[in-house]
Amino acid sequence: MIFHGYFRSSSAYRCRIAFNLKGLSPEFVPVHLRRNGGEQKQEAYKALNPQGLVPALEGDGSVLTQSLAIIEWLDETYPTPALLPADSIQRAKVRAFALAIACDIHPLQNLRVLDYLKNDLGHDQSVLDNWCRRWIGDGLAACEALLEREAGHGDFCFGDAPGLADICLVPQMFSATRFGVDLSKLPRLQAIQAACEALPAFADAHPVRQPDSEA
Numbered sequence: 282m283i284f285h286g287y288f289r290s291s292s293a294y295r296c297r298i299a300f301n302l303k304g305l306s307p308e309f310v311p312v313h314l315r316r317n318g319g320e321q322k323q324e325a326y327k328a329l330n331p332q333g334l335v336p337a338l339e340g341d342g343s344v345l346t347q348s349l350a351i352i353e354w355l356d357e358t359y360p361t362p363a364l365l366p367a368d369s370i371q372r373a374k375v376r377a378f379a380l381a382i383a384c385d386i387h388p389l390q391n392l393r394v395l396d397y398l399k400n401d402l403g404h405d406q407s408v409l410d411n412w413c414r415r416w417i418g419d420g421l422a423a424c425e426a427l428l429e430r431e432a433g434h435g436d437f438c439f440g441d442a443p444g445l446a447d448i449c450l451v452p453q454m455f456s457a458t459r460f461g462v463d464l465s466k467l468p469r470l471q472a473i474q475a476a477c478e479a480l481p482a483f484a485d486a487h488p489v490r491q492p493d494s495e496a
């Protein structure tokens with residue numbers, strides 16, 4: 282398998298955690314999102330992912346894109362440890378939490394959106410920072426409320442073991458910190474982040490520990 286990603290990409294970070302939890306070490310090819318106008322926009326990369334977004338996973342003669350699709354494929358192909366619960370209601374809840382982050386928070390902080398706000402609409406960095414803080418902050422507050430219903434159900438988002446929800450949460454918390462979101466009103470999310478980051482699978486996936494890190 283060949284994994285195309287970028288150290289700071291939260292979508293790539295999700296996949297790295299999933300690889301680690303599954304004990305997999307795909308070959309890594311960095312795609313620099315800033316260099317040369319963005320390597321993700323060049324034809325060579327767009328031949329892999331016409332969306333011009335990381336990550337992409339090559340293997341078995343196919344190219345998979347979209348982090349959640351990649352992670353679900355991994356989970357089906359390498360079932361242990363399971364990243365989704367066996368119970369269908371719990372599975373729907375885990376997917377809803379993951380999608381709240383991947384569909385409703387993350388796209389608003391994406392590089393191309395921030396570049397558009399800055400370069401096309403002429404907003405300065407302080408507007409961009411406020412934009413990110415607003416949408417990440419609101420989104421994570423909703424995630425905190427979603428998990429309040431699960432209170433008493435373990436150290437992780439949905440139970441005693443990390444899964445797809447935690448895989449999405451930890452990179453989003455990293456971005457929240459990067460953009461200066463006030464996390465003090467999110468005690469459950471912070472506790473889950475700490476529980477996850479104590480595990481090597483999460484710690485080793487952190488952006489600063491990647492070969493292309495610029496931190």
Ligand SMILES: N[C@@H](CCC(=O)N[C@@H](CS)C(=O)NCC(=O)O)C(=O)O
Binds near residue numbers: 314
């Ligand atoms: N929904 C996609 C999002 C992919 C995505 O937006 N990737 C970002 C990095 S986290 C990217 O490549 N951004 C490049 C750009 O905006 O030009 C996924 O989960 O894989």
